[in-house]
Amino acid sequence: MIPHRGEAGDEAAPPDDYRTILAIVRDAGGPVQVRAVGERLGLDTSARGKLEPLRAKMTKLADRGRLHKRGDGRSTARS
Template identity: 50%
Template structure:
């Protein structure tokens, strides 16, 4: 039984992939059997930050709460794609005004 659980956990965890010769980590789609702990630490912090802000946040506000220098474009741009990936995988919602909120 424990071997089966270990195998299922391994299959549900994000898998490294190769893109352009670089190793990248895939973000799992949100399902009832996939826990937040399977997300990479950066993505877990983004989810926690959006949840902690108790509502809707833009990428700039998430960056400020995470301690990213949002006044420098090089600091904010890498962060902008992460909440969008979480939206694409069902972890967050993106509202028409560009803000992010947690899913219920």
């Protein structure tokens, strides 16, 4: 589970960085690759290894049912 970050706010709401990722995927309007999300976040996408922390966050979101991770490695937002 995503840990509770304080008394205020919705307990089920993910932390800010996860919400930003979700917003980027929703705005894409279709399946997106981790690299495209990284570019929108301003991350260095020149080396695959630099995207691994982002890939892990997107996998966590998929495991929690917030994203759908497709077989081709792209992700889409769940309703």
